[in-house]
Amino acid sequence: MGRTILKGGRIFTGRAFVEGGAVLIDGGRIKAVYDRSDQCETRPGDDVRDIDGMIAAPGFVDIHIHGAMGCDAMDGTYDAIDTIARAIASRGTTSFLVTTMTASIDDTYNAIVAAGRAMKRGTSGAQVLGVHMEGPFINADHKGAQMESLILPPSMDAYRSMTGEYGHIVKRVTLAPEVEGALEISRYLHKNGILVSAGHTGASYDEMRRAYDAGVTHTTHLFNGMNPIHHREPGAPGAALTQDGWTVEVIADTVHLHPAILKMAWLCKGADRCALVTDAIEATLVGDGVYELGGQKVIVKGGQARLEAGNLAGSTLTLDKAVKNIVEAAGIPLADALKMASLTPAGLIGADGRKGCIEQGYDADIVLLDEADLSVNGAMIAGKWH
Ligand SMILES: [Zn+2]
Incomplete structure (x- = not known):
C-alpha cells in the first residue's frame, strides 16, 4: 500500500x-x-x-450497535458481522463493538465467538473492537425491547459461561446496578478494564452513587430504558448528568430523545463525556418493513423501529445522521459533534491512542x-x- x-x-x-x-x-x-x-x-x-x-x-466509533443491512449480532455468524461492518463503513463508521442483547447463554456465547472470529480475521468494512453485552443482567421493569424470559440475575458463573475463552474481547457490559448481585460483578468487570454501563435499570439517584463506587461509570442510551428525572427523585439520568465522573451516551435520532434533551446532555457532560451511539438494528440501511430483534417482532415505519406493543426497539440510525442531527436540531457545535462520534466513544472503551484521532x-x-x-x-x- x-x-x-x-x-x-x-x-x-x-x-x-x-x-x-x-x-x-x-x-x-x-x-x-x-x-x-x-x-x-x-x-x-x-x-x-x-x-x-x-x-x-476521525472515522466514527459505534460502541452500541446490534445490526444493519438485514443482519444482527445475535445471528452469531462471521458473515452477519461482516455484512454489518460493510454497511456501516458506507456511512463513515470505521470501528464498532458487536452488541449482543438478552438471550440464552448459548446464543450469547455463539455471538461472542463470531465477534472474536471477526476481530481475528478482519472484516471487509468497519473493524470490530470487541463486544458490548447489553444484558442479560438487566431489570425486567425496564426491559424495553429485551426478551423478559431470558433476563438472568447477575452471576459470575453465567457471565463466564457466556464469554468462555473470549472474556478478553468483552469491552463493555450493560447491566442494572440495583439488581442483587450486580455490584459484585461490576467490581470484577471494572477491575478487568471493562466499561460497566447502567442500562435497562430502575436505579435511584442514591443507587447510582453506590454503583459508581463499584465501578459502574457509564449509562446506556441515557433516558431510554430507565426512570425519568423527577424533581424529587432524579433517578439514573439525574445522577449521570450531575454526578462527576459519569459518562453518558445518547441515541441522537430525535425520536428516542427530543433535540432539547440532546442539548441538555451535552450541556451537562460536555463532548468529552457524552458519546453518540446508534443502537441500530438489522433494518438499518434497508428500509421500512417487518424485522426481528432479540427474538421479537419489530415493525419499522418511517424509520422508527417498534415492538408490536409500541415500545421503541433500537433504531435505524447511522452515526453520520446522528452527527448531523445534533448539529442541526440540537445546535451543538460541529467540532463537539464529531468528537462525540469518534474520540469520546473510543476513549470509553480504551481504544483512544489508536482510534478517534487524526494524529x-x-x-x-x-x-x-x-x-x-x-x-x-x-x-x-x-x-x-x-
Ligand atoms: Zn441496544
Whole structure:
C-alpha cells in the first residue's frame, strides 16, 4: 500500500479543526498532520487527494450497535458481522463493538465467538473492537425491547459461561446496578478494564452513587430504558448528568430523545463525556418493513423501529445522521459533534491512542464529509478506502 495524502479542505483532528492543512497516511497509519498543505512533500506514486469542500474527520466509533443491512449480532455468524461492518463503513463508521442483547447463554456465547472470529480475521468494512453485552443482567421493569424470559440475575458463573475463552474481547457490559448481585460483578468487570454501563435499570439517584463506587461509570442510551428525572427523585439520568465522573451516551435520532434533551446532555457532560451511539438494528440501511430483534417482532415505519406493543426497539440510525442531527436540531457545535462520534466513544472503551484521532501514530480511520450537508463522501479504514 502506497502513501496517501489528503490536502485542502478542513481536517478535524478529533480535538480541533485545521484549515488548509494536509494528512499523510502510510502503512495504514497517520504518519503526519501538517498545518499547511505545502509543508507536505509529495513523492512519485503518492495518491494525492484534493479534499476541497470536504471535512476529513476521525472515522466514527459505534460502541452500541446490534445490526444493519438485514443482519444482527445475535445471528452469531462471521458473515452477519461482516455484512454489518460493510454497511456501516458506507456511512463513515470505521470501528464498532458487536452488541449482543438478552438471550440464552448459548446464543450469547455463539455471538461472542463470531465477534472474536471477526476481530481475528478482519472484516471487509468497519473493524470490530470487541463486544458490548447489553444484558442479560438487566431489570425486567425496564426491559424495553429485551426478551423478559431470558433476563438472568447477575452471576459470575453465567457471565463466564457466556464469554468462555473470549472474556478478553468483552469491552463493555450493560447491566442494572440495583439488581442483587450486580455490584459484585461490576467490581470484577471494572477491575478487568471493562466499561460497566447502567442500562435497562430502575436505579435511584442514591443507587447510582453506590454503583459508581463499584465501578459502574457509564449509562446506556441515557433516558431510554430507565426512570425519568423527577424533581424529587432524579433517578439514573439525574445522577449521570450531575454526578462527576459519569459518562453518558445518547441515541441522537430525535425520536428516542427530543433535540432539547440532546442539548441538555451535552450541556451537562460536555463532548468529552457524552458519546453518540446508534443502537441500530438489522433494518438499518434497508428500509421500512417487518424485522426481528432479540427474538421479537419489530415493525419499522418511517424509520422508527417498534415492538408490536409500541415500545421503541433500537433504531435505524447511522452515526453520520446522528452527527448531523445534533448539529442541526440540537445546535451543538460541529467540532463537539464529531468528537462525540469518534474520540469520546473510543476513549470509553480504551481504544483512544489508536482510534478517534487524526494524529501521528493513530490508525488511518478517516471519514470524508461534505462541508455543505455533512453527507459521507468516503471512508478510509486502516489506510484503505471503502
Ligand atoms: Zn441496544
